[in-house]
Amino acid sequence: MTIGLVLGRVVIINITKLLVANVNRSTLSHDLLHELPLERDVDLLVITEPNRYESAKSAWIADTVGDVVIRNVSNRMALSFKERAEGVIATELDSMIIVAAYVSPNISIIDYERFLDSIYRILSRQNKKFVLLGDFKCKTLYAGSSHSNRRGELMEEFMDSIDGHCINDGTPTYEARGHYSILDLVIIDNIWLRDQCELKVLGNDIASDHFSLQLVIRDGTYTAVERPIVIRPTARQVDKIVDKVSQRLSTIIELTPDTLTSIIQQEMDREIRATRSRRQVYWWSNEIACFRNTLQQARRKKQRLRIRGGSEYDTAVKWYIEARRQLNRYQESLKGSLGQTLRGVGQ
Structure with a gap:
């Protein structure tokens, strides 16, 4: 739940933040990842290829083989376990199903189809909006890759069968020796509106060849209540917002409540919205x-x-x-x- 500023009142918006990362079984990457949820105010943390020793220390929910783990780090919402399979874990968070998945790059096409079938069976047994995310080791046009390989074609057929939509926008999620790929995908239920889900590819700040992903889901209705004004940004951000608003107000002769509301909201959005740490591929349009x-x-x-x-x-x-x-x-x-x-x- 996030609180935004609107002149004279508070608007309470239900927002869920998820952080997805592949740490390649590294103890160092696993340790570095523990700082990100606090910095980015994350509700749910999903790790593919976790360090099994580190994940065993805390209350992680894992799949049957330990290839993917998930944990509620904010305790603002109730996270409950639903189902698990090899490389797949399904949980329920508030009013939605969160499915995290990981597949090895070394399995055959037949095994890859079985992996997708296991996800399909799990989703078919749930009657709620879903978010499917993880490392799927495929290249697909749906995610913005330049072509679809055989795994990507299977993934495209799978997305159509579950009525899902891939919200990756062509920004690379993997880098190895100067080669960039889009291997980590986020697929949402088509029931979601496009502007309800925002995906951001973060920088390589956990010493892994995969970039971390941050998913923000805005769900529910906006509820306005009469309360004292509460500002969500940090103290430094508040100072910047006040300075910028003051500069803009000095140039306005006639100030109306609507104008003031608009100026404050614009400056808050500019300051809070983080810029992409990685740009889209140069040919995206x-x-x-x-x-x-x-x-x-x-x-x-x-x-x-x-x-x-x-x-x-x-x-x-x-x-x-x-x-x-x-x-x-x-x-x-x-x-x-x-x-x-x-x-x-x-x-």
Whole structure:
């Protein structure tokens, strides 16, 4: 629950913050990760490939083999265990299902399908909004990768089957020897509104080759109550906000309550909203996002008409193939033109 400032009253907004990280079994990374929840006011901490010795010391909820653990670090909401499988743990937090997952990069395609099937069975038994996150070791166009490998195609079919939406925006989540990939995914129930979930890729501050992810979920209705004004930012942020508001007020001749409210809210949003520590890949654009959404719609329609068959299914298949071709063609052309521009600037 987060408190925001609105002139003369307090607006209480139900906000859940999750932090996801892969520590590669490292004791050092596991120890460094313990500081982040306090710094970022996180409610839930999810670790893939945890250090088994360190995770055994605290009250972690783990899967059957210890590949993923989850813990309530704020105690502001009740976290309860639901189900577990190999590499999968399902918990209930407030009014939603949080499913964390990890899969090894060394398993076969058949085993990868079984892994996705185990998640599907868990979600099918829950009748609540869900958030699925973790390290899925796949490359998919849905997450902003330049192409989909075989695992990525299976993941795309899986997302369509659960009616889920991947909210990764093309920002890399993994780096090794200068090579960047998007392996850590966050998939939300399509019931969620797009502006209710905000995903941010943090910097490499835990000495791991995976970047930490912060997911903010704004759920429920905004409830206004008459109380003294409470400010959420830190003392340093409050000083900055006051200075900036004072500077802007000095330039305004006629001040109305609406103007004052707007100025305060704008400065608070600017100060509190953290900037991305890593930028999107250089070739990402709004046009690619539109092409990707079209491809997702085409794939969903193809999956839903697959059993029925007939002319409608054939039309859906053609639409899907054309949507994928258009997305690939546009990405390649955009990367090529931007690459030439960058080389020209370098010369």
